[in-house]
Amino acid sequence: MGEGRLVAGLGCTRAATAAEIVALVEAAIGLAGADRGVLVCVATTVRRRDHAGLRAAAERLGVPLRCLDDAALATQEGRLANPSAVVAGHTGLGGVAEAAALAAGALVLGKQVRGGVTCALAQVDAGFDVEAFGVPA
Numbered sequence: 001m002g003e004g005r006l007v008a009g010l011g012c013t014r015a016a017t018a019a020e021i022v023a024l025v026e027a028a029i030g031l032a033g034a035d036r037g038v039l040v041c042v043a044t045t046v047r048r049r050d051h052a053g054l055r056a057a058a059e060r061l062g063v064p065l066r067c068l069d070d071a072a073l074a075t076q077e078g079r080l081a082n083p084s085a086v087v088a089g090h091t092g093l094g095g096v097a098e099a100a101a102l103a104a105g106a107l108v109l110g111k112q113v114r115g116g117v118t119c120a121l122a123q124v125d126a127g128f129d130v131e132a133f134g135v136p137a
Contacts, residue, residue: 004034004038004108004123004124005038005039005040005123005124005126005128006029006032006034006038006039006040006108006121006122006123006124007039007040007041007042007043007100007101007104007105007121007122007124007128007133008025008028008029008039008041008042008043008101008119008120008121009042009043009044009096009097009098009099009100009101009102009103009104009111009119009120009121009122010025010042010043010044010048010054010057010096010097010100010117010118010119011044011045011048011087011095011096011097011100011111011117011118012044012048012051012053012054012116012117012118013116013117014051015116016051016053016054016115016116016117017053018052018053018054018055018056018057018060020053020114020115020116020117021053021054021057021117021119022057022060022061023114024112024114024117024118024119025039025042025057025061025119027112027114028109028112028119028120028121029121031109031112032108032109032121034121036061039061039063040063040124040128040130041058041063041064041065041066041104041130041133042054042057042058042061042063042064042065042066043065043066043067043068043100043101043103043104043133043134044065044066044067044068044096044097044100045067045068045069045070045073045091045093045096045100046067046068046069046070046134046135047091048067049065049067049135049137050137054137055137058137064130064136064137065136065137066130066133066134066135066136066137067134067135067136067137068099068100068103068134068135069134069135070091070092070093072103072134073093073095073096073099073100073103074093074099075103076095076098076099076102076103077093077094077099079098079102079107080094080095080098080099080102081098081107081110081111082095082098082110082111083095095111095118096118097111097118097119097120098110098111098120100120101120101121101122102120102122103133103134104122104124104128104133105122105123105124105125105128106122106123107120107121107122108121108122108123109121
């Protein structure tokens, strides 16, 4: 993958734990051929901004959790590699993990699913500003 920086887009069920989220993020980074040190943030929907597992996972990964509203996620609908009818049924969106990743940059790993957690990775350019991306959790 090179020296790029990554954003992990995440979706999860209410029951997902921090350990499950961290395990999938780390596995996804490995699949992308990258090192965990290139992760600059994790991103999800504002609907999950108070999710204890997501907050704890971000802390364990040492990166901020940034949240995007439905409008920001919806702008990525046409670019989703793997839209989900299940997610659409719950949120009205074709996806959360890939949409959150795509909102940050170029998709380098489409959604990976393990249990109740979904992760996708995007490479961001050098000018990417985490603080200007979405809102803090």
